[in-house]
Structure formats: structure tokens, C-alpha cells
Amino acid sequence: MGGGRGEKPSRADETLHLRVDALRADETVQLRVPPPPEPPAPGGGRAERRRSARSAGREQTVSAAAQAVGRVLSPLAPYARRVAPYARRLKPVYPRPGRVGWRRWIPSWRQWVGATLTSFGLLSAFLVTAYAMTDIPDNLNSYATQQDNVYFWSDGTPMARTGWVQRQAMPLKDIPEDVRWAVLAAENESFYSDPGISAKGITRAVFRTLGQGDTEGGSTITQQYVKNVYLTQNQTVSRKFTEAMIALKLDNKMSKDQILEGYLNTSWFGRGSYGIQRAAQAYYGKDVGKLNASEAAMLAGLLKGAGLYDPTLGKANHARAVERWSWILDRMVKIGKLSPQERAEYTRFPEPLKSNPLYNTGAQSDYLVELASQYAKKAGHLTDKQFDLGGYQIYTTFDRKREKALTDAVTKARKQARQDDPATAKDGHYGAASVAPDGRILAVYGGPDHRKQGYNESNATTVPAGTAFTPFVYAAGLEHGVHKTRGGPATPVTPDSVYNGDDGVPVTTPEGPYWDRSGKKVSAHNDGGRSYGQITLREALAKSVNTPFMQLGMDTGLETVRQTAEASGLLSSSIGPQVPALSMGNSTPSAIRMASGYATFAAGGTHTEPYSVRRITRNGSPVPLATPHPKRAIGGTVAEQVTEALTDSFRTAHPEAAGRPGVSGKAGTTEKDTAAWYVGTADSVSTAIVVYRIDLAKSLEPLPLKGLAGTSAHSVPYALWSAASGIG
Numbered sequence: 001m002g003g004g005r006g007e008k009p010s011r012a013d014e015t016l017h018l019r020v021d022a023l024r025a026d027e028t029v030q031l032r033v034p035p036p037p038e039p040p041a042p043g044g045g046r047a048e049r050r051r052s053a054r055s056a057g058r059e060q061t062v063s064a065a066a067q068a069v070g071r072v073l074s075p076l077a078p079y080a081r082r083v084a085p086y087a088r089r090l091k092p093v094y095p096r097p098g099r100v101g102w103r104r105w106i107p108s109w110r111q112w113v114g115a116t117l118t119s120f121g122l123l124s125a126f127l128v129t130a131y132a133m134t135d136i137p138d139n140l141n142s143y144a145t146q147q148d149n150v151y152f153w154s155d156g157t158p159m160a161r162t163g164w165v166q167r168q169a170m171p172l173k174d175i176p177e178d179v180r181w182a183v184l185a186a187e188n189e190s191f192y193s194d195p196g197i198s199a200k201g202i203t204r205a206v207f208r209t210l211g212q213g214d215t216e217g218g219s220t221i222t223q224q225y226v227k228n229v230y231l232t233q234n235q236t237v238s239r240k241f242t243e244a245m246i247a248l249k250l251d252n253k254m255s256k257d258q259i260l261e262g263y264l265n266t267s268w269f270g271r272g273s274y275g276i277q278r279a280a281q282a283y284y285g286k287d288v289g290k291l292n293a294s295e296a297a298m299l300a301g302l303l304k305g306a307g308l309y310d311p312t313l314g315k316a317n318h319a320r321a322v323e324r325w326s327w328i329l330d331r332m333v334k335i336g337k338l339s340p341q342e343r344a345e346y347t348r349f350p351e352p353l354k355s356n357p358l359y360n361t362g363a364q365s366d367y368l369v370e371l372a373s374q375y376a377k378k379a380g381h382l383t384d385k386q387f388d389l390g391g392y393q394i395y396t397t398f399d400r401k402r403e404k405a406l407t408d409a410v411t412k413a414r415k416q417a418r419q420d421d422p423a424t425a426k427d428g429h430y431g432a433a434s435v436a437p438d439g440r441i442l443a444v445y446g447g448p449d450h451r452k453q454g455y456n457e458s459n460a461t462t463v464p465a466g467t468a469f470t471p472f473v474y475a476a477g478l479e480h481g482v483h484k485t486r487g488g489p490a491t492p493v494t495p496d497s498v499y500n501g502d503d504g505v506p507v508t509t510p511e512g513p514y515w516d517r518s519g520k521k522v523s524a525h526n527d528g529g530r531s532y533g534q535i536t537l538r539e540a541l542a543k544s545v546n547t548p549f550m551q552l553g554m555d556t557g558l559e560t561v562r563q564t565a566e567a568s569g570l571l572s573s574s575i576g577p578q579v580p581a582l583s584m585g586n587s588t589p590s591a592i593r594m595a596s597g598y599a600t601f602a603a604g605g606t607h608t609e610p611y612s613v614r615r616i617t618r619n620g621s622p623v624p625l626a627t628p629h630p631k632r633a634i635g636g637t638v639a640e641q642v643t644e645a646l647t648d649s650f651r652t653a654h655p656e657a658a659g660r661p662g663v664s665g666k667a668g669t670t671e672k673d674t675a676a677w678y679v680g681t682a683d684s685v686s687t688a689i690v691v692y693r694i695d696l697a698k699s700l701e702p703l704p705l706k707g708l709a710g711t712s713a714h715s716v717p718y719a720l721w722s723a724a725s726g727i728g
Contacts, residue, residue, distance in 0.1 A: 147390030151369055153400045154442075154614075160365045162373070163390045167274035169619040172261035175276060175288055178338070180260065182296035185331035187303055188221040192256050222251055225263040269299060270306025271356045283352035293338060294346040297328040312354055322349045364407050367446025367456055372396045372612045379626045380616050392623070395615040397440035402724065406432055406443045409723035413716055414448065417708060424706045427693045431457035431591035434687040434724060435599045439608030439628055441592065442685060443724070455696060458591045461574045463675035463692040463702050465594060468668025469565070469585035470549045471642050472597065473556070474541055476564035478638045482555035486510040493537070495641050499548030501532030501540055507554055507580045514554065514580060522580050524550035527669060538641075542648035544667065546584060553583030567633035569596035569607050585668065594679050594688035601646070602681045605639035606630040643681075650680060654718070657727055667715060674702035676709030678717035682725035689717040689724070
């Protein structure tokens with residue numbers, strides 16, 4: 001073969017003719033011998049050598065890769081040879097031989113079968129891959145999970161609700177079976193047996209979306225739930241496909257009851273309501289647990305479209321609603337969830353309420369909601385984000401009847417003031433609050449309209465307490481005694497202890513007169529400059545004589561007075577400077593805190609921090625609440641003595657009401673006539689009323705009342721207090 005002895009070697013471009021005995025005699029195998037590579041030219045450069053080396057490396061790499069592929073595919077070669085004849089048959093040959101006319105272009109039956117099986121296999125592979133790659137989102141739509149917060153009066157009736165949506169989630173166990181099956185009969189009777197999707201419904205929806213430009217339902221409840229809480233409401237084929245994939249996975253991950261519960265709590269029922277609980281309240285004014293099958297069927301019909309099936313929106317709607325209501329009840333009978341006898345009882349359409357009875361916040365209730373929400377977040381340790389997600393039921397301490405009486409009284413006073421002196425009344429404010437001895441805030445007046453004035457007049461710490469503060473000075477002296485000498489022992493003080501009640505009496509210390517920073521002696525003054533001579537402390541409090549209490553505060557110690565006031569309920573941030581004027585009420589407590597302080601006297605000397613929320617639940621489950629506990633502020637005997645003096649004060653100023661037992665109170669005035677108070681207790685409830693003037697648009701500095709609070713004989717604060725307390 002070109003290498004034998006005595007034969008000439010063949011040239012590189014010659015062809016060798018080799019006869020092989022194993023072949024037929026007339027067959028020849030031609031073997032072309034490629035020419036050997038030419039050696040590099042003498043004196044080739046370094047660049048040429050590098051190119052040669054790279055070329056050789058690439059050839060080696062390609063060769064190695066080809067060998068690797070060959071090793072992998074070689075086991076498949078026998079199978080490929082078996083399939084090859086069938087593949088050649090399935091391969092379309094156009095035009096087909098042996099056919100004439102249009103039949104030449106029609107695939108054979110084998111090709112049709114092959115194409116169908118291939119398409120089915122590819123579709124199956126695509127669906128399996130899509131299912132594997134689809135994940136259930138970790139986060140629900142914030143809009144789908146957001147609920148409203150509902151506030152209740154102390155008697156348990158609804159007071160207000162807040163939030164972007166009307167929704168309150170309900171556990172499935174609290175939703176009657178008739179309600180569940182009314183929804184299932186209307187939307188998805190095979191819910192408990194289907195895999196989470198409806199192939200027929202999806203096909204119909206896709207066909208209508210692609211072919212007619214609109215959409216068709218056909219979704220299972222699982223799919224609708226997925227759409228509600230995970231996806232958008234966009235009606236596209238891609239969204240529909242994603243919905244189906246998530247529904248399949250969700251059906252394998254969650255129980256049917258869990259899915260149904262979620263669906264019933266997130267579906268839209270119209271009238272601004274989401275979920276079956278809010279729908280029951282919006283249409284029938286009752287909780288879902290009190291619905292019957294007939295009412296449930298009407299609500300289930302709304303799921304098809306509240307805008308078309310709310311019977312109160314027009315005659316056409318009413319007719320559609322009645323027809324669907326009847327159909328749903330019949331479906332319940334058909335699937336065995338309602339007996340024919342029960343169905344026979346529901347022949348009259350259950351007309352819903354004309355409008356949504358759910359309570360919205362209003363002009364005055366906004367102030368109540370503001371106080372309650374602030375307290376709920378603080379006492380329930382809830383962040384703003386948690387609270388804003390909603391779902392909370394806040395049971396407040398507010399008494400509906402007391403709130404109405406207080407609001408009506410102040411509203412009437414405001415109206416009268418605008419008629420008498422519009423210029424002065426324009427800047428007038430009326431803070432009011434009623435607090436029980438155990439700390440419950442029963443009523444407040446925050447302002448005319450929270451939507452126009454967010455400033456809460458009952459909770460403002462702007463104006464001084466004036467002489468309404470003197471009971472705290474009296475309590476401090478009775479509790480701790482007085483010091484006549486610096487560093488000496490305390491001398492007990494009783495209600496019968498005598499002090500100088502003359503006007504202009506200099507205030508003294510153990511070392512002598514008290515001098516202010518300007519170098520002047522500080523003196524105490526009575527209203528109207530009146531002098532009373534020597535007078536007991538009890539009588540001084542009853543007759544509103546100021547000078548004894550200014551001196552009593554100095555003798556007791558201004559720090560002790562401050563501590564007593566704070567222990568009784570006043571906030572430390574509102575306590576005024578520790579100068580003799582502290583005893584005359586230079587502190588600026590709110591109406592709520594003044595009522596709370598007087599409630600301490602009514603409670604026998606124990607103080608409970610005022611609170612506005614007694615219980616919180618979230619979707620029916622209790623939320624831990626840090627409720628305040630009573631603490632001893634002053635001794636019981638001292639509290640009784642203060643109450644007796646306040647009772648004398650009430651009877652002295654208002655003899656016409658002196659026969660009413662258990663009533664005590666005191667008026668309060670300020671040096672510059674910037675505020676007028678009346679604080680007292682009736683039927684164990686303490687109420688504080690303050691009238692003052694502030695121009696909120698220019699300054700928060702108090703302005704003179706200019707007669708807005710009436711006269712001493714006809715005091716506006718007392719009139720409001722007596723109306724709120726049921727005295728008048």
C-alpha cells in the first residue's frame with residue numbers, strides 16, 4: 001500500500017486504488033491521502049509561531065469536545081437507527097408522491113398523529129415547567145388584607161369606623177353553613193372536589209378574551225381568591241394563566257376551608273364593603289352569624305357584580321337580584337344543602353336596607369376616635385403600620401348619653417355666643433370632659449368639627465387652671481402639714497386651721513417676706529379685692545378665698561404641692577413654675593386631666609390614669625391591653641375632707657341645687673381673665689368645663705374672655721357642667 005519494498009512512494013496528491021476482496025469485484029474504494037503540512041518558512045517570526053501554536057490548541061480543543069460528544073451520544077445510536085425509518089415517514093414530503101391535486105399537500109395520518117403527540121408532549125412539558133417555576137407570592141396585596149377599624153360605645157353599639165376599606169375578617173367557624181353554601185351554589189358548587197381550577201372555564205375565558213375582546217368568568221373560588229389577594233384585577237391572558245398556576249399550587253398547600261375562609265373575607269360585595277361580615281352589616285345591619293339562607297342567597301348574588309345586582313340601585317337591578325336570589329336557593333336544593341321544605345319558606349325576597357348603616361366618623365366623634373386610637377396603640381403596643389392595616393375592634397369607655405348631653409349643651413352655648421357677640425365668639429373654645437373614679441373617660445367635647453378644626457379643646461394644655469387648682473394645695477397641706485421654720489418638723493393642718501383671708505396679704509417664708517426677681521414683695525389677692533379676715537381653710541375653699549391658699553402653698557412647700565397635683569392626675573409637663581403663683585393655678589392642665597384630678601378625691605384618694613379604651617380585639621381575638629391600675633395619691637381621710645369642702649363650695653355658690661346629694665364642685669378664675677373653669681363631681685363622675693379664647697390662626701396665646709364666660713351669677717362653665725351632669 002504505497003509502502004512495500006521495491007515500489008515508488010506515492011505523491012501527496014495522488015489517489016490510491018485499492019481492490020478489496022470482501023467487496024464486489026466491480027467496486028473500488030478510493031482513499032485520498034492529504035498532503036503533509038508544509039514546514040514553516042525558514043526564519044519565521046515570533047508572531048507566526050504564536051499563531052501556529054494557538055491554531056494547534058484550538059484544533060486539540062475541538063477534537064476533545066467532539067470525542068466527548070461522541071461518547072455521550074454513542075449509546076443512543078442503536079435507538080436512533082430504529083426510530084429513523086419512522087421519522088422519515090412522519091417527515092412531510094411536499095408535494096406528496098403518488099397523490100394528485102390538493103391531496104398532494106395534505107399530511108398523512110401518521111404525520112397527523114405524530115404532530116398531535118408532539119404538541120401534547122410539548123404542552124405537557126411547558127405546563128409542568130410553568131407549574132414548577134410558579135411560586136405562591138409571599139406577600140398578599142395590601143389592599144386585599146387591609147381592614148377597617150371599628151369603634152364601639154361603652155354599651156357595645158357601633159360608634160365609628162376608620163380605614164380605606166370596609167372589611168372585617170371572620171373565622172370560617174363563625175360563618176353559618178347556609179351562608180357558605182349559598183356562595184358555593186352561586187359561584188363554585190364543585191369547590192370541595194375540584195383541583196382548584198376549571199379547565200372549561202379557563203378555555204372559555206381565554207377564547208372570549210382573544211376572540212371577542214372581553215372576558216368571561218368561569219373561575220373557581222380558588223382562582224378568584226388568588227386574584228383577590230395575590231394578583232391584580234387586570235383581565236389579560238397572562239394574568240389568567242398565572243392565576244391558574246398559583247391556584248393549583250395553593251390548592252395543594254392550603255385546605256379547602258382555609259381557601260373558602262379567605263375568599264369570603266376578601267370578596268367585594270358593593271356599598272364599599274369587602275368580606276361577608278361587612279356585607280351582612282352593610283345590607284342587613286346585622287352580623288354574618290345572624291343571616292338566614294334567604295339573606296345569604298341575596299348577598300351571594302352580589303358576587304356576580306354588585307353594580308348590577310344591588311336591588312336598591314334601580315328597577316332593573318331589583319329584577320336581576322330577585323331572579324338570581326331564587327336561582328341560588330334552587331341550586332342549594334339541587335346540591336342537597338337546602339331541603340325543599342326550607343326552600344318553600346323563602347318565597348319573599350329579603351329586601352336589604354336602603355343605605356349602608358355602618359357608622360362613619362362625624363363632626364364630634366372624630367375627636368373620640370382620635371383619643372381612642374392614640375390610647376389603643378399605646379396600651380396595645382401597636383405600631384402605626386399594624387394599626388393602619390385594620391381589623392381591630394376598639395371598645396371605648398365613651399358613654400353615648402353623656403356624650404350627647406355634653407355635646408348638645410356646648411353646641412347650644414356656642415350658638416348663643418355667636419348671636420350675642422360674634423367678634424368675641426369667633427375665637428372662643430370650650431373644652432370639656434367627664435371621667436369616672438376608676439379612670440374611664442365617659443365623654444369629651446373636642447370642638448365643633450374635627451374636619452375643620454383638628455385642635456382638641458378637651459385635651460389642650462394651653463390655658464391656666466386658675467383657682468380651680470386650689471383643692472390640690474388644700475390636699476397637700478392636709479396630707480403633709482406645714483413648716484413654719486426652715487428644716488423644722490411639720491405642723492399638722494386641719495380643715496379648721498385658720499389663715500388670713502384679707503386681700504393684699506404679703507406672702508411669707510420662714511425667713512420673712514417673699515421677694516420676686518424685680519425686688520417687689522409678692523402679695524395674694526382675692527376676686528374683687530375683697531377681704532375676709534381670719535378664716536378656716538375649709539371655709540376659704542368653700543367661699544373661693546384665694547389668699548389663704550397662696551400662703552398655705554408656701555408653708556407646705558411648692559415641691560410638695562407639685563407632687564400632690566401630679567399624683568392626683570395632672571401631667572408634670574403642665575405644672576407651672578414653682579413660684580407662689582403655683583398655688584393660684586399657673587399650671588395649664590387639660591379638661592381631661594382636671595376632671596381626672598377631681599375624680600381622685602371622689603375615689604377616696606386613689607388615682608387611676610384616665611383611659612378611653614377598655615378592650616381591643618382583632619377579628620374576634622383579644623389583643624393584650626395594658627390597663628391602668630389605681631394608685632394611692634392621698635390618704636382617704638384627706639380625700640374625704642377635700643370633698644366636704646368642695647361640697648360646701650357647691651352649696652354656697654348654688655343654693656338652689658343644694659339639696660342634691662353627692663354633688664361637689666368649684667369655679668376657677670384666672671388673674672388676667674383668660675379662662676373660666678367649673679370642675680365638680682356628681683353621681684361619682686367628675687366633669688371639668690373650661691371656656692377660653694385663642695386665635696388659632698395667629699397665636700396660641702390666651703386672649704381675654706371679654707364676657708364670653710358669662711358673669712359670676714350666670715357662669716357659662718357652670719351651666720355647661722350642670723347640663724352635662726344632669727343637675728340643671
